[in-house]
Amino acid sequence: MDDPARRRALVLRHGHQRQDHDGADDQRAAARRRAARAAAREHGGGGLDRRARGGRRRRGCGARPQAWPIEIAALQLHDTSLPRPLASICLNVAEDHLDHFGTMERYRAAKAAVYRGTTGACVYPTWEPGAREMVEEAEVTEGARAVGLSLAVPGLAQVGLVEDAVIDRAFHPRRRTEGVELFTTDDVAHLGMGEAGLPLHIVTNAMAAAALVREGGVDPDAIAAGLRAFRVEDHRIARVAVIDGVTWVNDSKATNAHAAAASLRALADGSAVWLAGGDAKGADLDDLVRDFAVKMRGSCSSGATRARGSSRSRDTRATSR
Incomplete structure (x- = not known):
């Protein structure tokens, strides 16, 4: 029998079994670059496009992409039927699009739909009020788990920050007793604002993208290399x-x-x-x-x-x- 309450409970329960942080475009692009560095043939969907929905091959590609990084807005999420994502994240629950949704409650509910049907990791920023509750309430696929992003030393089932290094304690076999370094702030320093320094959201966006591709099996060396090669696109600082x-x-x-x-x-x-x-x-x-x-x-x-x-x-x- 299909029990929605049981499905919601599985998110955190499986998360604890496997485990011991406006920027969506940057996070999607960074995930795409890291997947490519790991030799995964893929095509990113900048917003939900027809190719992503249909899973069609891109002209000139000899094989179907192995990964589809998709960024989708709340305006699309509330009335879009999505495939079951391997990993998903809501980057923030800040006030936006109230001219369309009317209230924060309706806007939050629309954004929470990004976790619907997730088969692997439901990634959420621990510093965002209400983000964990989005995951707890989501109707996910059985076996999915919660993975938190933290600005502090990560606990079990988290990816966090230890001094200048981003550490994984969610996606590797020895996560209960030790962490694995994914990248350092030096790997993203070129994305900063010169003398103004490195904005925190650059680090957290990279952290989010790293968590998504880790669920897909991308190794830490490929993540660090992808970040060093990544360049911020126009209109973003x-x-x-x-x-x-x-x-x-x-x-x-x-x-x-x-x-x-x-x-x-x-x-x-x-x-x-x-x-x-x-x-x-x-x-x-x-x-x-x-x-x-x-x-x-x-x-x-x-x-x-x-x-x-x-x-x-x-x-x-x-x-x-």
Whole structure:
């Protein structure tokens, strides 16, 4: 008899048997690169596309890909029938798309669907409130297990951070008594912001991608090599130019407060002029400006973002027009 409650319980139970951290595109691309480094023939689905849904061969490929890294938005998840993924992750449960979902509860439920049907590892960031509950409540395939990402020394069933090294205690035979190094921060240092340092979200995105491909059997050496070869794509803290001593950075992929905060957090105090525009998708940016005012020498907003926050931002000392 199919018992949903039993399926939910199996996630954590199997996790403990096998075990002793807005950036989704980067995580998907990094996983794709590491899988390729491990000689796995694959094709990444940037968002859920027709090729991924149909499992079709790409023109010019002699064989069907062995792995399909797929990034899919909550807007698609709530009404999409997915294949059963080997491993899955929800990177964050931060406020976004409220103009569509109306409430955080509905938005969270839509994102939680990423774990539905998972056959292997349900990976979740332990620092995100509610992320573990998503896994506990998911209707997974029997035998699936929970794997936590941690910013501290990992426990059993976790991938975590020990000084400058990311350590696996979830995917190898001796995980109950020891960890295996997957990569170090040196392997991703080239993805940082120069003198501003290495943003934490670069490390956690790499950690997430590493956990996904570990479930697929990719070895640690291939993960480290893939990260060293990886380059951040356009619009993601991409250095555009240095003019008269001012560095211009394109981070337009940061389309919500959570993603923008990840980049602002890495900056030195008083070093940035923030140019924000477009549509905030129902989110309130006042807290973002208030929390990171110390990082900014000024900020300029335009479009719907300006219309939403202009009346209140006048009182924020770091905001100017």
